[in-house]
Amino acid sequence: MKINSQEIKSVLTDGALFVIEFVFNLYLKVARVVLKLIMPLVKRLVVERMESYGLKVNGNEDIDPQVYNNELYIRSALEGETGMYESFMDGHWTSRNLVGTFAQCMSTRRTRDILHPLSWTLNFFNLQRGKRVWAVGQKHYDIGNDLYEVMLGKHMQYTCGYWEKASEGDLDTAQFHKMELIAEKLKLKPGMKVLDIGCGFGTLAHHLAAKYGVHVTGCSISKEQTKYGEELCRRDDLMDLVTFVVRDYRDLAIPENIGKFDRITSVGMVEHVGPHNYREFFQISSQLLKEDGIFLLHTIGNNHPQLPCVSIWLHRYIFPNGVIPYYTKICEGMEGFYIIEDWQNFSYDYAKTIQCWHRNFEAAWHSGLRKMYGDRFYKVWTVYLSLAEAAFLSRSFQLWQIVLSKDGLKFGYPSKRLLQN
Numbered sequence: 001m002k003i004n005s006q007e008i009k010s011v012l013t014d015g016a017l018f019v020i021e022f023v024f025n026l027y028l029k030v031a032r033v034v035l036k037l038i039m040p041l042v043k044r045l046v047v048e049r050m051e052s053y054g055l056k057v058n059g060n061e062d063i064d065p066q067v068y069n070n071e072l073y074i075r076s077a078l079e080g081e082t083g084m085y086e087s088f089m090d091g092h093w094t095s096r097n098l099v100g101t102f103a104q105c106m107s108t109r110r111t112r113d114i115l116h117p118l119s120w121t122l123n124f125f126n127l128q129r130g131k132r133v134w135a136v137g138q139k140h141y142d143i144g145n146d147l148y149e150v151m152l153g154k155h156m157q158y159t160c161g162y163w164e165k166a167s168e169g170d171l172d173t174a175q176f177h178k179m180e181l182i183a184e185k186l187k188l189k190p191g192m193k194v195l196d197i198g199c200g201f202g203t204l205a206h207h208l209a210a211k212y213g214v215h216v217t218g219c220s221i222s223k224e225q226t227k228y229g230e231e232l233c234r235r236d237d238l239m240d241l242v243t244f245v246v247r248d249y250r251d252l253a254i255p256e257n258i259g260k261f262d263r264i265t266s267v268g269m270v271e272h273v274g275p276h277n278y279r280e281f282f283q284i285s286s287q288l289l290k291e292d293g294i295f296l297l298h299t300i301g302n303n304h305p306q307l308p309c310v311s312i313w314l315h316r317y318i319f320p321n322g323v324i325p326y327y328t329k330i331c332e333g334m335e336g337f338y339i340i341e342d343w344q345n346f347s348y349d350y351a352k353t354i355q356c357w358h359r360n361f362e363a364a365w366h367s368g369l370r371k372m373y374g375d376r377f378y379k380v381w382t383v384y385l386s387l388a389e390a391a392f393l394s395r396s397f398q399l400w401q402i403v404l405s406k407d408g409l410k411f412g413y414p415s416k417r418l419l420q421n
Contacts, residue, residue: 009126009130010130011130013126013127013129013132014130016125017122020118021118024118028079031078032074032078035074036074039073042073043070043073045077049076052108053104053110054104054108055101055104055105062097062100063097063100063104064095064101065101066094068091068093069087069091071087071090072087072093075092079117079312080114080115080116080117081116082116082313084114085383086313088379089376099386099390099393102386102387102390103390104394106390106394107394107396116311118310122312125276126276127321133221133248135321136272136319136320136322137221137222139320140318140320141200141221141222141224142222142223142224145201146372147361147364147369147372151360151364152175153171153175153360155176155207156203158200158201158268159267159268160178160268160298160346160347160349161175161177161352162175162349163177163346163353164177164417164419165419175353177419179203179208180419181416182204182265182298182401183207183211183212184416184419185294185342185403185416186294188208188214189212189214190214191213191214192214192215193215193263194216194265195252195263195264195288196218196264196265196267197249197266197269197285198220199219199225199226199229200220200222200267201232202226202230202232202233202242202244205233206236206238209238209241209242210236210238213241214263215243216241216242216243217245217258217261218242218243218244219245219247220244220245220246220247221246221248223246226244226246229242230244249281250284252284252288253284260290260293261288261289261290261293262290262293263289264285264293264295264296265296266285266296266297267296268298268299268300270297270299270325270330271299271319271322272321272322275325275329278325278329278330278333279332279333281333282334282337283337286338289406291406291407292406292409292410293406294341294403294404294405294409295338295403295404295405296402297400297401297402297403297404298400298402299330299399299400300350301326301327301400302324302326303326303327303395303396303398304326304396310322313383317380317384330402334404338404338405339406339407340403341403341404341408341409342402342403342413342415343400343402344400344401344415344417345400346401347395347399348392350388350397350399351389354388354392355389357385358386361381361385365378
């Protein structure tokens with residue numbers, strides 16, 4: 001049996017990470033004993049740090065944390081943001097406005113102060129290779145379509161909506177407009193071949209095929225999402241136009257008969273690629289795109305040069321191995337493969353989108369989801385959705401749509417913002 005170099009690297013990475021985690025856990029046990037001996041000092045330092053963020057422990061403002069257990073101070077001192085979030089999950093503190101609490105912390109732009117110590121260590125490893133590629137599909141996207149169906153709305157879009165013409169709270173219209181914005185930026189014509197890398201539940205592929213008559217190949221690492229997309233397209237008799245494959249993007253070019261595509265789109269997927277793999281990602285997509293083709297990349301972005309670092313809390317509970325791209329890393333990755341034709345940022349629209357998801361989640365939780373997932377899951381997802389909304393409200397995270405061509409489009413590319421309909 002042949003073992004390639006990538007498999008060897010993956011095994012070595014897993015081994016190194018096991019050792020690092022083992023040593024760090026030993027450190028935590030010793031440090032916890034020491035910090036408990038000097039609890040008054042630890043508490044004072046953590047309280048002072050919170051005050052420097054504009055938060056008063058047990059204060060009167062809605063965003064002020066109400067602390068019930070000193071464990072919060074120990075965990076925050078040892079594990080930064082991760083300790084703070086896990087303490088919330090364990091009931092050590094609450095807030096009347098959790099989104100506001102998180103947004104206040106993020107608005108200080110002092111990212112370095114609150115990161116988990118291992119965030120910096122993990123940044124040296126390529127976490128998005130080998131078996132790790134499939135981890136996010138298994139842990140997050142395949143947990144149950146029943147949850148996503150009640151949370152995401154009828155279009156099943158797990159990415160930012162476009163609220164230019166949508167009424168307040170009208171998630172379905174915002175998601176429809178997002179898909180239309182993508183279609184208009186791609187300048188589709190009937191019969192074109194479109195590749196959707198990271199196709200999610202397949203609803204964008206369905207929309208493009210049904211309305212624009214294009215042939216779409218959707219690629220995903222989630223079996224449940226792919227199954228949903230296939231059932232949707234089969235129901236609407238679109239299987240002659242839409243094909244889904246469960247495959248890592250690196251393997252897209254393996255079947256030689258897949259050919260080249262007129263258009264490529266990747267919506268909310270590059271967050272799972274990782275900075276060590278950006279150049280490979282853009283190289284592969286460039287190989288699959290025709291010379292006069294268009295590639296639309298839709299991604300969350302961060303504006304902190306200290307990142308991209310792995311968020312340990314998100315890594316543990318929500319998105320294993322995920323990294324929010326930093327713009328210079330993205331540009332370095334595409335250099336030599338693409339020319340940037342257009343770059344749009346509509347990050348505040350993501351805050352509106354997540355508000356709707358959170359509202360839908362809360363309503364569904366109290367009407368049936370609780371029995372299926374349990375109270376711990378509720379705590380985790382309350383932190384997750386609150387953190388996500390806070391990140392966009394505070395403008396710590398951005399939402400980018402980047403239009404790329406291989407060598408510059410003939411006669412230029414007119415930027416698209418306003419929808420035709």
